[in-house]
Structures are given as structure tokens and as C-alpha cells.
Amino acid sequence: MRSFSAFLFAVLITASRSTSWASVTIPLTKLEHTGPYLQGSPHADRARASFLKTTSDPKTIPATNLVYIQYTTSVGVGSPPTYYNLVIDTGSSNTFVGTGKKYVRTSTSVPTGQNVTVTYGTGFFSGIEYYDTVTLAPGFVITNQSIGDALKFASFDGVDGIIGVGPVDLTQGKLFPDTGALTPTIMDNALKQGLIKQQIVGISFAPATTSNDTNGAITYGGIDPAFYTGDITYTPITKTSRSSLYWGINVTEATYGTHTVIPQSTAGIVDSGTTLVLIADDFFSRYLEAIPGAYLDVDNTGLIVIPPSSIAGMQPFNFTINGRAFTMDTAAQLIPLDENAIWGIETGVQYGVITKLGADSGRGSDFILGQKFMEKYYVVFDTDQSRVGFAYTNHTFSAYLP
Known part of the structure; x- marks a missing residue:
């Protein structure tokens, strides 16, 4: 039997605290990895203890599972956007890129003057915090979103970062020098900018039948009755x-x-x-x-x-x-x-x-x-x-x- 000691990226965040209108459903995209990359799931969990399909109200885009064990979404950053495969994480609230594909700065990338460090159950990232344009779906674009550029990191094999949809209080204590500041999440800014009317996230996953199964969706701003x-x-x-x-x-x-x-x-x-x-x-x-x-x-x-x-x-x-x-x-x-x-x-x-x-x-x-x-x-x-x-x-x- 092969050892199960290698890390599987299934982040349970232990970062400490320090019906709908304009609903948009975005795609979850799969990265192809097999073998040792997928080893160690229980240990990692414990440590961390395209085309459009129109439905009634939300905009639903097909979604795929990340080789049975994780879901990512394709997120554009900058203008023109560079697209990154980011883990959808309800257990953390910071959004960052750069652990796989490097952060590409454009005219919309503005340093905030803050460094950022987030420690997870297994792994971490640290780098520089920027304001930038974030594209979650066609017509669903957030401006001046705070986003991290991961310059140092560990245990993020196979993905480009995280899109955090947890409670905003989880972002406290992650910036420097403003250690007491909160970092507005994508949901905070989507609401503030009028893209959504409710801070609601609906998630549909489904058991994958192949390693490339199109079987998931995430809805911002409401729920999707189709799921x-x-x-x-x-x-x-x-x-x-x-x-x-x-x-x-x-x-x-x-x-x-x-x-x-x-x-x-x-x-x-x-x-x-x-x-x-x-x-x-x-x-x-x-x-x-x-x-x-x-x-x-x-x-x-x-x-x-x-x-x-x-x-x-x-x-x-x-x-x-x-x-x-x-x-x-x-x-x-x-x-x-x-x-x-x-x-x-x-x-x-x-x-x-x-x-x-x-x-x-x-x-x-x-x-x-x-x-x-x-x-x-x-x-x-x-x-x-x-x-x-x-x-x-x-x-x-x-x-x-x-």
C-alpha cells in the first residue's frame, strides 16, 4: 500500500478570528491531478480540523469537480482579466492568487499598503494585498476588491489560490501593519456595489462519476431552485x-x-x-x-x-x-x-x-x-x-x- 502521508489540498481553515435578486451562478472548474497529489485527505482535513445555461432567475454555468475531492471556480483578476482556478472555501474569507499561476498586475492593480499572511490548518500564504477588479462571471464584476498576491506559500499544489466566502470576521488579524482591520470579502463588495441584494451563497455539489464530472455550481446573491x-x-x-x-x-x-x-x-x-x-x-x-x-x-x-x-x-x-x-x-x-x-x-x-x-x-x-x-x-x-x-x-x- 502506498503511504497516505502526502498532502491532499482539502483545506479546513483554522485561521483564527482575530427567491433572490441579481443572482449569479458561476462555474466550478476542475484541475487534473492524480496519485500522490490525492494522498493524505484525512490528515489534511484534521489539520485544517464555457457556456451559459439560463434558468428561472440565476445565471447558471456548468461546474466540474476537482478529481473527486475539491471544487474550484475560475476567477478573473485584473483588466484584461487573468483567470485563476481558486478553491471555493466557506471555511475562510480571504481571497488570494499566485500559488500556481502567478498574479498578473494590470492597470487596475493597486497596492493597499498592507502585507497579508493567513495560516491554515495545513499550509499558509503570505504576500502583498492589492485592490483589483475581480470577474466572477460575465456581467458579474467587482471593482476594488481586496485580493492577496501570494509570494510565499505552502501546501497549495494544483490550485492558484482560494476564494473565501466565510464570515468577514475571519479576515481580522491577517493584514500588517493594520492588524485590527477587516478585509471586505467578495460578498461584502458585491453587495456594496449593487451586484447582489442579499448576502447569500448557494452551493450545489454532487457525487462525481468521473474525474471530469460537470456537477457543481455556486450561486451568489440568492438560491437556485434548479438544484x-x-x-x-x-x-x-x-x-x-x-x-x-x-x-x-x-x-x-x-x-x-x-x-x-x-x-x-x-x-x-x-x-x-x-x-x-x-x-x-x-x-x-x-x-x-x-x-x-x-x-x-x-x-x-x-x-x-x-x-x-x-x-x-x-x-x-x-x-x-x-x-x-x-x-x-x-x-x-x-x-x-x-x-x-x-x-x-x-x-x-x-x-x-x-x-x-x-x-x-x-x-x-x-x-x-x-x-x-x-x-x-x-x-x-x-x-x-x-x-x-x-x-x-x-x-x-x-x-x-x-
Whole structure:
């Protein structure tokens, strides 16, 4: 088996704190990487603990998955714009370029007089902060957007930077010399400049069936009904620190079949930059014990291994959010066997996407609902009303079994 110690870019940000109008849906574009690039997902997660299609109101552009484990969007910077593939991250709020393709300055690039440094769970970037024109989609152009030019960085293989759509308070303490200043996010400026009327981001991911699957979208300024079914269940941002600094929510309980995994209301975050679903170690132990023969491959992958004899008997994993159950069925809990080679894990072995957080519960952030959860649901991040919404989709349940 190949080692799983190499870094997989699935950034869970640990940077400290220091219906719609003019909605625009932009494309998520894929970068082709395989093998060692995809190794180390659980460890990285824990450390980080084109053409238009017109719909009813939003402008929807096709989206693609980044080799099963990450989503990026093509963002133009400058005038004329240079386009960068940036990770869509709800777990951080600074936007920067330069970790792959270098920042190209044009007549619209104006230094702010500030240096910028952001440290993530795994990796960092530091450089110079600029004001520049940012093009998110045709006709959706933000002027004087604060954006970082990454001159030094680590652990951003395969991408050009991050577009941060987390709460603006996460930007505090990242600039120098104005260490107390906040950096307006793209959502702040889109609202200020009249491009959107609501600070709402809607995200649609879907399980990829190939490494080049066109299967995602992000909507600025509202929600897109084309991507969900039924009603959206909203839940307020948790008041529990540290989850309250992010898109943090409370799960009132979680069950695996008849087994209680999370027995009481607890706080965690919803993070598009984390690949897996992570739960506090004591919660994970209950999940592990409920699956006969399952074990955690600590030394190599950090993933749960599920024996073939136990797969047919696997049960739904249900998170209860504001009184409604959001289910990860058997397929949602498993990495499809035909993806193992691209992940860089042992072929023929069944791995799962739910793993341990790296600490017991009670520390203010007891779970992370990452990409593998979000692929099953439409997720709404609503700054105006301090809430997160979830809705079922046509791909919430799957017929997949290995």
C-alpha cells in the first residue's frame, strides 16, 4: 500500500478570528491531478480540523469537480482579466492568487499598503494585498476588491489560490501593519456595489462519476431552485465558540441505524474546503464499533476500512438539524472502489468518508460537514439572517454499492 502521508489540498481553515435578486451562478472548474497529489485527505482535513445555461432567475454555468475531492471556480483578476482556478472555501474569507499561476498586475492593480499572511490548518500564504477588479462571471464584476498576491506559500499544489466566502470576521488579524482591520470579502463588495441584494451563497455539489464530472455550481446573491427539491431547512449560526466564528451550526443528535453516535446537541461547522466528514473522536468510536469488523487505518490512510461482509448491512447515518434528519446512506459513507487509484489508496479495499476529528467532543467544534456531506444536499449560507440552510436534491440518495 502506498503511504497516505502526502498532502491532499482539502483545506479546513483554522485561521483564527482575530427567491433572490441579481443572482449569479458561476462555474466550478476542475484541475487534473492524480496519485500522490490525492494522498493524505484525512490528515489534511484534521489539520485544517464555457457556456451559459439560463434558468428561472440565476445565471447558471456548468461546474466540474476537482478529481473527486475539491471544487474550484475560475476567477478573473485584473483588466484584461487573468483567470485563476481558486478553491471555493466557506471555511475562510480571504481571497488570494499566485500559488500556481502567478498574479498578473494590470492597470487596475493597486497596492493597499498592507502585507497579508493567513495560516491554515495545513499550509499558509503570505504576500502583498492589492485592490483589483475581480470577474466572477460575465456581467458579474467587482471593482476594488481586496485580493492577496501570494509570494510565499505552502501546501497549495494544483490550485492558484482560494476564494473565501466565510464570515468577514475571519479576515481580522491577517493584514500588517493594520492588524485590527477587516478585509471586505467578495460578498461584502458585491453587495456594496449593487451586484447582489442579499448576502447569500448557494452551493450545489454532487457525487462525481468521473474525474471530469460537470456537477457543481455556486450561486451568489440568492438560491437556485434548479438544484434542490422540497423545502430548505434553516438553522441559526451556533453561539458556541469556536464554531460560531465560521459557518457553525448545532446538530441535535446523530445516529447510525439504531446506534446513537452524537447523543446531545453539539456544535460544528459546514465547510466546503474539507473533503471528508469528521466527527469528534469519542463519537467516531461509536460509529466504528457499530460496523462489524471495521477499523481505522491509522498508519497509512487515516480512513475507516469496512470489510466486504459488512457493507450490505450498513445503515444510514442521520444528522438531525433543526428537527429534520439529513441522511448519508450507504453510498454516501463510502469511497467508490473505482476511485481508489486516483485517491492513492489501496485498490480493492473499501474505505469510508466519515473519520475522526482528532479530539474528543466538548471543545466547541465537534464535527465538520465537508464536501462528502455537501454532495448530497443543497446548502445555503445566509449572512443576512445568520443561518445555514439544507435541502434535499435529486442525488441525496444513490443506488451505488461497490
